[in-house]
Amino acid sequence: MNSAVFRWTSMVYSFLIYLFLYVPILILIVFSFNDSKLNAVWTGFTLKWYGKLLQNQGVLEATKNSLYVAFFSTVISTMIGTLAAVGMYRYSFKGKSVLDGLLYIPVVIPEIVLGVALLAFFVMIKMPLGLLTLVLAHITFSIPFVVVVVKARLEGFDRSLEEAAMDLGANQLQTFLKITFPVIFPGILAGALMALTLSLDDVIISFFVAGPSSTTLPLKVFSMVKFGVSPEINALSTILLLFVITIAVTAEKLRIKQEK
Amino acid sequence: MLSATGRWLTGGPLWTLSPVIIFMVTFLALPLLLVILVSFFKRGTYGDINYVFTLENYIRMMDPLYLKILWVSLVISLATTVVCLLLGYPFAYFIARAPKKFRLLLLMLIVVPFWTNSLVRTYAWIILLRTEGVINTYLMQLGIIHQPLTMLYNQGSVLVGLVYTLFPFMILPLYASIEKLDSSYLEAAGDLGATPWQAFLRVTLPLTMPGIIAGSLLVFIPTLGYFFIPDLMGGSKTMLISNLIKNQFLTARDWPFGSALSIILIVITLVLIYAYIRVVGSKKDTEVF
Numbered sequence: 001m002n003s004a005v006f007r008w009t010s011m012v013y014s015f016l017i018y019l020f021l022y023v024p025i026l027i028l029i030v031f032s033f034n035d036s037k038l039n040a041v042w043t044g045f046t047l048k049w050y051g052k053l054l055q056n057q058g059v060l061e062a063t064k065n066s067l068y069v070a071f072f073s074t075v076i077s078t079m080i081g082t083l084a085a086v087g088m089y090r091y092s093f094k095g096k097s098v099l100d101g102l103l104y105i106p107v108v109i110p111e112i113v114l115g116v117a118l119l120a121f122f123v124m125i126k127m128p129l130g131l132l133t134l135v136l137a138h139i140t141f142s143i144p145f146v147v148v149v150v151k152a153r154l155e156g157f158d159r160s161l162e163e164a165a166m167d168l169g170a171n172q173l174q175t176f177l178k179i180t181f182p183v184i185f186p187g188i189l190a191g192a193l194m195a196l197t198l199s200l201d202d203v204i205i206s207f208f209v210a211g212p213s214s215t216t217l218p219l220k221v222f223s224m225v226k227f228g229v230s231p232e233i234n235a236l237s238t239i240l241l242l243f244v245i246t247i248a249v250t251a252e253k254l255r256i257k258q259e260k
Numbered sequence: 261m262l263s264a265t266g267r268w269l270t271g272g273p274l275w276t277l278s279p280v281i282i283f284m285v286t287f288l289a290l291p292l293l294l295v296i297l298v299s300f301f302k303r304g305t306y307g308d309i310n311y312v313f314t315l316e317n318y319i320r321m322m323d324p325l326y327l328k329i330l331w332v333s334l335v336i337s338l339a340t341t342v343v344c345l346l347l348g349y350p351f352a353y354f355i356a357r358a359p360k361k362f363r364l365l366l367l368m369l370i371v372v373p374f375w376t377n378s379l380v381r382t383y384a385w386i387i388l389l390r391t392e393g394v395i396n397t398y399l400m401q402l403g404i405i406h407q408p409l410t411m412l413y414n415q416g417s418v419l420v421g422l423v424y425t426l427f428p429f430m431i432l433p434l435y436a437s438i439e440k441l442d443s444s445y446l447e448a449a450g451d452l453g454a455t456p457w458q459a460f461l462r463v464t465l466p467l468t469m470p471g472i473i474a475g476s477l478l479v480f481i482p483t484l485g486y487f488f489i490p491d492l493m494g495g496s497k498t499m500l501i502s503n504l505i506k507n508q509f510l511t512a513r514d515w516p517f518g519s520a521l522s523i524i525l526i527v528i529t530l531v532l533i534y535a536y537i538r539v540v541g542s543k544k545d546t547e548v549f
Contacts, residue, residue, distance in 0.1 A: 010350075010353075010357070010358075011354075014351055014355065017351045019368060020424075021369075021427070024381065024384035024388055024424070025373065025376065025381065025383065025384055026278070027387060027388065027394060028380070028387060031394075038392070039305055039387055040393055040394050040397040041401075051263065069481075078280075080280050080283055081280070083275070083279055084277060084280035087276030088277070091275075091277075093272045099281060099284070102288060102289060103280075105288060105501070108481060108529060109481070109525070109529050110502070111482070111485050112501055112505055112506070112522070112525070113292075113295070113522045113525050114288070114291075116505060116518060116519070117294065117522070118287065118291050118360075119293035119509060120294050121287070125484075136312050137287070139283065139287070140288055143280060147280075201375075201377045201378070202485065203374075203378065204486070204488070207283075207488075218379050218380075219381065221377075221383065222379055222488060224388070225379070225383050227468055229383075229390065233383060234387075237380040237383060241377065241380055244375055244376060244377065245372060245375060245376060248371075248372070249372065252371060256364065258540070
């Protein structure tokens, strides 16, 4: 193919794909500022749907739940995942491939399977469905992602630094805190941000393990959409979108920086 | 060096690895084993579980009604995968061949929607496609149509929703494998008289096959579990295996049958992953992160 023709086709085609990806989201955002309730014709600018959200008790409650679950699941999954990455990177031990496989499962199986499995498990051990079960479930699916990101950071780590510290008399904990931790910190942060977005976005697994009084934001959106389209959902979706995109872009920048 | 690693080995693996092992065994391995167990039990009269061994949950799946649901689910997942691949391959190719300074930005623009909530993205399409939605309203205002088109609540709209949600999963592995491709092979093919089309079929396609397979798996497997897309975009006519599982656990309260259906999903996943590892031979290209 002629290279100029190739360049033009590729630009036009890529542009169309980006349109396909972005236009629906942009329309959703635009109509969250639309005066009419109809969500189809632009009638004028308003912020009233955002105002309505602030008066919606259910939405406020769901926001609180989402932040609570996201906070605890992020902190705990980051701690467990970071330790695991360090351990798996450093040691070879019996059953390593089993652990590898175990961490691989939540990434590859359809989420619904993990959702129903955890539901059955929580009911079986008589743990009431609520914020605690949500946190535990979110930790489970976040850990593998934290491990992958932190491990990637460790791959580029110069082990001789640790050995030097210990030869100079630092103990294991001091070496970890003063040498290893600062070096892998960007990776930990990126992993934590990833866990945070995963938690804030999760629909499928949360759907099964949330109790009636522990709705999260995506679940709230889900139940609202089932009742029909309304600009309030657009407003709520827009907030959720901007929030998560901000975190994700930060995480992505960190990741790209550490790859360089 | 030996002494240093020697010191680390005492107790180190224990405190770094026991949290993850305890957690993943408790909240992943045990629940999955429980699902396997429950799938062999009977349903109790009140939606509880009757602990009597039975195969009837699996036999029940042979009912044409359920076989059809499974078949339609597989067809829709396959269609989603094929559409993502056909749309995505040229796109990934163009990005991988774009000037280096733009590549990262172009890729980032794909990843951003991937991070937005899949439910929100589904809702965005409902706004566009429904009878009194954006597309119908503007087409009617422009006088192109006089009756609103029925675009929502059929298998086609489910397909659109799934493609839209999973498209980025296809692009990332495709991009990774196309970018790695050494263009001197293509030049060599050209010098030896291959037409661009022949070069594509004989060189590019085989060399990027790991990316194609990885992307296809990353799209195909999750589609089987996205119950809310058929729920919201498929209407009552479209019942897929994901909705069926959801209903067994939440509405019908037949956990043993729901578990057996989940086992089918696990088996499909394992078979595909196994085939992937056998064909591609390494895990490297599945790592999209």
